[in-house]
Amino acid sequence: AQSVTQLDSQVPVFEEAPVELRCNYSSSVSVYLFWYVQYPNQGLQLLLKYLSGSTLVKGINGFEAEFNKSQTSFHLRKPSVHISDTAEYFCAVSWRNEKLTFGTGTRLTIIP
Amino acid sequence: EAGVTQSPTHLIKTRGQQATLRCSPISGHTSVYWYQQALGLGLQFLLWYDEGEERNRGNFPPRFSGRQFPNYSSELNVNALELEDSALYLCASSLFLTGTGASNQPQHFGDGTRLSIL
Numbered sequence: 001a002q003s004v005t006q007l008d009s010q011v012p013v014f015e016e017a018p019v020e021l022r023c024n025y026s027s028s029v030s031v032y033l034f035w036y037v038q039y040p041n042q043g044l045q046l047l048l049k050y051l052s053g054s055t056l057v058k059g060i061n062g063f064e065a066e067f068n069k070s071q072t073s074f075h076l077r078k079p080s081v082h083i084s085d086t087a088e089y090f091c092a093v094s095w096r097n098e099k100l101t102f103g104t105g106t107r108l109t110i111i112p
Numbered sequence: 113e114a115g116v117t118q119s120p121t122h123l124i125k126t127r128g129q130q131a132t133l134r135c136s137p138i139s140g141h142t143s144v145y146w147y148q149q150a151l152g153l154g155l156q157f158l159l160w161y162d163e164g165e166e167r168n169r170g171n172f173p174p175r176f177s178g179r180q181f182p183n184y185s186s187e188l189n190v191n192a193l194e195l196e197d198s199a200l201y202l203c204a205s206s207l208f209l210t211g212t213g214a215s216n217q218p219q220h221f222g223d224g225t226r227l228s229i230l
Contacts, residue, residue: 032216043116043202043221044155051216090155094215099145099168104154 002027002093006103013081014111021076021106023065023091033074034092034100035065044090050074061085086110113138116222118203124228125193133188133225137205143167143214144186145206146178149224150199158201161186162208193229200224 005024013019025031032051036044048059055067065076074091091103117136125131137144146158157170161180175191184205190197204219 034218036221041223043223044204044219045221046218049218096213096215098215099157099160100215100219101157102155 002031002095002098002101004091004093004101004103006089006091006106008106009104010107010109012109012111015083016080018079019077019081019085019108021089021091021108023074023076023103025072025074025091025093027072027093027095029095031093031095033065033067034094035059035063035074035076036090036092036102037061038088038090038105040087047076047089081108081110083110083112116203116205116220118201118222118225120225121223122226122228124230126230127193127195129193131190131193131197131227133190133201133203133227135186135188135203135205135222137184137186137203138220141205141207141220142184143206143208143217144180144184145204145219146186146188147202147204148172148199149202150196153199155202158188162214190227195229198227198229200226 003026007022034049035047038044050057050067058064088105090105094100119134143162148156160168164180178188180186202224204221206217206219208214
């Protein structure tokens, strides 16, 4: 079975600085990878997804992620964060007909 | 297009009672998922329904159950409520495609039902 590890439970970043949220997965087969964002008191919203093809995936709100098969990683990046990016970010993996497996989440705090 | 809707928004119960949570998926989505998000425990998978059938179940006791109706809406029932059942319960829906299933389909989430056990 696949699993997802988000190494950082909390990441504080100054406004307009770049950020990288790390995600590693374990699976011996090809996987589908997703990043979701959860704003306070809301459900999760899809940021971006990797199904196949180009390893650099662009999502909403200026986020992007790079799929690295050799390192089994799917790190999320943004070159310049804004106060409105304060939220919890979840990495998730699935494959074939399996259910989606979520990481434990990373809480991104933007410091003015 | 209407998103995933969940009701009620908040639900307060006491220990031993039963709770029913409801979810309406996005039109055209046949798969419905339930998750529990308790403080400090992340997002825990509860149940996955598609076309009225239970496709997968997370590691939860049998007092957590659900069903999916012919219109693809779903109910989550929690019997004999315990204090640790206090959490945000999230419902999500997705397409289920012939041949590829739902695993490569993004899930769309509702805003959840916050269940508080007193």
